[in-house]
Amino acid sequence: MKWMLLILLLPLVAADKEREVDGAAARIHRHLGGSEDDHEGDHQAILGSRKAAEEFDDMPIEESKRRLEILARKMDMNEDGFIGSLFANLTIFRLYGSLDESELTNWVERSMVSLDEEEVNERMTEMDTDGDKLVSWEEYVADSFPEQDIKKLDPDDKKLMDEDARYFKAADLNADGKLSKEELSAFLNPENYKHMHKTLVEVTMKEKDLNNDGAIDLKEFLGEMADNSQSEWHKVESDRLVSYST
Numbered sequence: 001m002k003w004m005l006l007i008l009l010l011p012l013v014a015a016d017k018e019r020e021v022d023g024a025a026a027r028i029h030r031h032l033g034g035s036e037d038d039h040e041g042d043h044q045a046i047l048g049s050r051k052a053a054e055e056f057d058d059m060p061i062e063e064s065k066r067r068l069e070i071l072a073r074k075m076d077m078n079e080d081g082f083i084g085s086l087f088a089n090l091t092i093f094r095l096y097g098s099l100d101e102s103e104l105t106n107w108v109e110r111s112m113v114s115l116d117e118e119e120v121n122e123r124m125t126e127m128d129t130d131g132d133k134l135v136s137w138e139e140y141v142a143d144s145f146p147e148q149d150i151k152k153l154d155p156d157d158k159k160l161m162d163e164d165a166r167y168f169k170a171a172d173l174n175a176d177g178k179l180s181k182e183e184l185s186a187f188l189n190p191e192n193y194k195h196m197h198k199t200l201v202e203v204t205m206k207e208k209d210l211n212n213d214g215a216i217d218l219k220e221f222l223g224e225m226a227d228n229s230q231s232e233w234h235k236v237e238s239d240r241l242v243s244y245s246t
Helices: 002-017 036-047 050-057 060-077 103-125 137-144 157-169 179-188 194-208 217-223 232-245
Strands: none
Touching: 050 157, 103 179, 137 157, 137 232, 157 179, 157 194, 217 232
16 A cells, blocks of 8 residues: 555656646646745645635735635634634644644645546546547647647657556546546546556656566656755655655
């Protein structure tokens, strides 16, 4: 079980190397700590909606505090008043360290489900050009590689397309060459679906296991950041590898 969890977490390490497009190979790469994208990602994880996070950023300070107080009461499942008392003076990000862990975990899990649903609905609308409520491989390629000759893709794009083709096939449970809404969700978020894990592990091992020994060592796990041993990120990721490999 720990090995599977490690494989599912491996794509996080390569986040900055992937092109920011829609599709499984790019989408499973999440943000690392310390970037502007993380700030937005944290916002979305709490609010449960990308659109809501964007609206929140544009609110006057007093309105944002009012909304946070309402949100705090919803998060305070054990009704001890602990969360709500913090919102008056703390931003949504400074709040994290003081939350009850179980309350925050449960809330973020529900928020991530909402984010995934929002994403799937948006992508279905964007890619389903013929209106049949299904996404074909051709529709996906046309949307994700617009105005490109797929026979002349550069190596990085060719690699991503090949990986996405594998995810598409794994997600297409009825093998009709098209993805329903549920299948599209599995394609975009393979880490959340058990039947996608085999493909996710195979793709990740192929990318990370550079010496082909059937295992992933610390240097392979950290990639280009392996030599930056003084960084906090290096320590956190190193400790995570150890925790999942023991």
